Amino acid sequence: MSPFDLSGKVAIVTGSSRGIGRAIAEGLAAQGARVVISSRKQDACEAVAAEINAAHGDGSAVAIAASISEKAQLEDLFAQTVARLGQVDILVCNAASNPYYGSMDGIADEQFRKILDNNVISNHWLIQLALPAMRDKGDGAIVIISSIGGLRASTT
Known part of the structure; x- marks a missing residue:
């Protein structure tokens, strides 16, 4: 038995059709959580959910596409x-976007707004959706994945 047992817990992981988000979703499922695989493309979500279900049993993962910008x-x-799994116990805000890579003096307003909308405002919306039920239960976890760039300066 694992000391990190998530049996009976429901987790949403945004941006979980690949990369860090997928690895987080796989790890949560390995510990017994039922995970929602979410990114913009339903087919990509379904492929990952199918692999998780094959590894951890049917019902371990479901695919629900959603764009964080909407x-x-x-x-x-x-x-x-x-409706499908029950209240959310774990929210992992992993999806983000970066339409610009370079010095701040070169970023267009539209690019900066997209970064704020997708990387800050969307997390605010997700937290507003998750927090009331977690507060009512007195239990839950919200994790926001972010860049090391928020802590360490970059030459670019």
Whole structure:
């Protein structure tokens, strides 16, 4: 038995069709959580969910596509999750975007707004969706994945 048992817990991981998000989702499922695989493309989500279900049993993962830039899609993500799996116990805000890489004096307003919307505002929306039920239960976890760039200066 693992000291990190998540049996009976429901987790949403945004940006979980590849990379860090996928690894987090796989790790949560390995510890017994039922995970929602979410990114913009349903087919990519379904492929990852199928692999997790094959490794950890049917019902270990479900695929629900949602774009973090669309509040209505995030609301639907939560509504579908609750309807299919129950209340969310773990929220991992992993999805983000960076339409610009370079010095701050070269970024266009539209690019900067996209970064704020996708990397800050979307997390705010997700937290607003998750927190009330977690508060009512007196249990839950919210994890926000971020760049080391927030802590350490970069020459670019």
